[in-house]
Amino acid sequence: MSVETSTAGGVEEVESFRNRARGWIRANLRPVPTTNPERMLRRVLNDEEELAAVLHDRQLQRMLFDAGFAGVCFPRAYGGQGLSPAHQRALNEELVGYEYPARVQVPTFSPCAAVLLEFGNEEQKTTHLPAILKGEEIWMQFLSEPSGGSDVAGALTSAVRDGDEWVLNGSKIWTTGAWWSDWGLCLARTNWDVPKHRGLSVFMLPIRQPGVEVHRIEMLNGSKEFCQEFLTDVRVPDSDRVGPIDEGWTVGVRWLFHERMLYNSPFVTFPASTFHSASSTSLVGVARATGRVSDPWIRDLIGEARVLEVVREHLQRRVGEGIASGRMSDQAAALVRLFGGVASARTTTIGFEIAGAAGAAWTDEDGDAADIGADFLLRQTSCIGGGTTEMARNVISERLLGMPRERTLDRDVPFRDVPRSRPAGPGGSNR
Numbered sequence: 256m257s258v259e260t261s262t263a264g265g266v267e268e269v270e271s272f273r274n275r276a277r278g279w280i281r282a283n284l285r286p287v288p289t290t291n292p293e294r295m296l297r298r299v300l301n302d303e304e305e306l307a308a309v310l311h312d313r314q315l316q317r318m319l320f321d322a323g324f325a326g327v328c329f330p331r332a333y334g335g336q337g338l339s340p341a342h343q344r345a346l347n348e349e350l351v352g353y354e355y356p357a358r359v360q361v362p363t364f365s366p367c368a369a370v371l372l373e374f375g376n377e378e379q380k381t382t383h384l385p386a387i388l389k390g391e392e393i394w395m396q397f398l399s400e401p402s403g404g405s406d407v408a409g410a411l412t413s414a415v416r417d418g419d420e421w422v423l424n425g426s427k428i429w430t431t432g433a434w435w436s437d438w439g440l441c442l443a444r445t446n447w448d449v450p451k452h453r454g455l456s457v458f459m460l461p462i463r464q465p466g467v468e469v470h471r472i473e474m475l476n477g478s479k480e481f482c483q484e485f486l487t488d489v490r491v492p493d494s495d496r497v498g499p500i501d502e503g504w505t506v507g508v509r510w511l512f513h514e515r516m517l518y519n520s521p522f523v524t525f526p527a528s529t530f531h532s533a534s535s536t537s538l539v540g541v542a543r544a545t546g547r548v549s550d551p552w553i554r555d556l557i558g559e560a561r562v563l564e565v566v567r568e569h570l571q572r573r574v575g576e577g578i579a580s581g582r583m584s585d586q587a588a589a590l591v592r593l594f595g596g597v598a599s600a601r602t603t604t605i606g607f608e609i610a611g612a613a614g615a616a617w618t619d620e621d622g623d624a625a626d627i628g629a630d631f632l633l634r635q636t637s638c639i640g641g642g643t644t645e646m647a648r649n650v651i652s653e654r655l656l657g658m659p660r661e662r663t664l665d666r667d668v669p670f671r672d673v674p675r676s677r678p679a680g681p682g683g684s685n686r
Contacts, residue, residue, distance in 0.1 A: 272338065273345040279322050284315070284353040309393070309435045312356040316390030319356070319524065326388040328521045329372065334385035340521035340579055347527040355526060358432060359390055365520035366513030367394035367440045370457075372522075374498045374506050379459070383438070395462065396514070397427040397441035397484060402675070405643045407442065407511065408451045408504060409675075412486060414443035414458060421445075421458065421496070423466075423489040429640070433482035434469050436462055440510075441486075446501045447671040454670055455503030457510075458491045466490070476629040515588040517641050519571045521579070535561040538602075540623035541609045556605045563598040570594055589650035596644040599637035607631035 300308060319325040320334070327343040329335025336342070368387050371380060386392040403409045412425025423443055433439070439462050446454030462469065466489040471479040498506040518525045538557050542548040574591050577583030606627050607614045613624040614631060638644040652658040665673045 267338070267342075269339075269341050269345050272342050273349060276324060276346045277349045279324065280349050280353050283318060283322070284350075284355070286352055287354045306435060309358050309432075312358045313390035313393070315354065315356040316359045316388075320389045325524070326384075326522075327524070329368075329384065329388065333372070333380055334388045340575070343521050343524070344527065347525055350524070350526040353526070355524060356390060357525075358435075359393055360523045360525055361517050362396045362514070363387055363392070363394040364522045364524075365516055366510050367396060367438075369513040369520065369522050370440060370506060370510050371459075371497065373509055374457070378494070379497065383459075392438055393432075393436040394438045394440060395430045395433045395436045396510075397430065397439040398510070398514075399427060399429045401426055401428050401483070405646045407507060408455065409673075410442050410444050410451075410455060411675075412441070412443045414445045414456060414491070416445075416493075417490075419493050421491045421493065423458065423460070423486045423491060426483060426485050428472075428481075428483040430482045430484060431480050431640075433462060433484060434471055438462060439484070440497070442503055442507060442510075444670070445503070448669050449501070450667055451665060451670040451673065452504040454501055455507065456500050457497040457503045457506045459495050459497055460489060460491050464489070475632060476626070509585075511642060512585050512588055514642055515592040515647070516575075519575055519588075519591055521575070535564055535602075537623060538606055538609060541606055541627060544622040544624040545609065545611055545613055547609065547611065553609055556609055560602045560605050563602060567591075567595055567598050584655065586650050586654040589647040589655070592642055593644050593647040593651065596638040596641075596647070600634045603630050603634040603637070 316325060323336060324346055326333070326335030327338050327346060328340060329337070331337040364387070368384060371383060375383070383392060387394065397412075398407060400410055400412060402411055410425075412423060412427065414421040414423050421443075423441065425443065427439075427441070430439075439460055441458045441460055442455055443458060444454055445456040448454070460467070462484075466487045468485040468487070470483045470485070472481040472483060473479050474481065513520060517523070535557055538560055539548065542550075542553050542557065547553045571591050574583060574587050578585050578587060607630070610617075610624045610627040613621045614628045617625045617628065619625055649661060653660050
């Protein structure tokens, strides 16, 4: 049975949309090898090459926009297509094996554009959403802080009102790609005299401006995509505040939902099954490179990885449809987040087990088995980035299963009175 969606321009069936997308993709995009997501944090490009790749992704996004395939589920009023998640899935399925604007999708479309769509005022949406859909603006989320870990509501970055502006001071961290991005969606503390969840506000700000310093963090494998940002007297007009003052946690709850959805979001254009079939396919390559493809134990490991992929794919589909239909709480996104993180870490471990000695020492001549050891050492990133799996477990237990909330000592306590460690170094304060 075909799915139909009413739009301002009429009704287009999903299969008609799929056929149109298939023809355009094959005529305009280059075929590319399927990317192994477990290796995305490898440093494979120098800075000049990375910037060129970002520019190319912007151009690809503009091509999608001009062809009518950008923002499939965004309203037409903001440059989108006003279609359904089923249409977006069809586009994603047709993109498998072809280039696409990877660096523009996450976190630009989800969670940032999704948050703007839900909480931004009309001027903010008409200004920024079309620019995002055209690839003119790449957004990052200024959410995590060096002192906060997974306690997003414990933000210490402050925003002080000064007339029609706010002055921001603080630091954000683990922002992938901030050094080549345009805008940041920032959670900041606007009230210290109420409990921590009640004194937050959300702002948007250009990244390249006075007072914003972006420092790149080098990982053990040489990747420098993670960044830390230092905000010093950054002035933000009140017109760039997203949502009401001191009600940033209301925005934040949905923000975190969209962050957990990430590549499962109906707002993201991403080749279907890239986070599934790529892993087991690459493991076959590792087995061949090490001469172990006929080993029954190795075949069992590859089979285990494939089962994890299939389960993850069907879980994502079921939860996504359940949330869209209202049968499931939007907090069910934590189920996908938890399984995805654990499965990715296990798949990376399987690759290390298959690599054998090449997992400890390798050269470029080892082919698909090269760098597997570095991947293994970074395997827990899949359980940290995009919200930790520990937080996902809390959400599942408390908000889905109705178990008692975890005991906290800062509930109903003004945030300025909550004890916290002083920053390292001389003269540090706890603010």
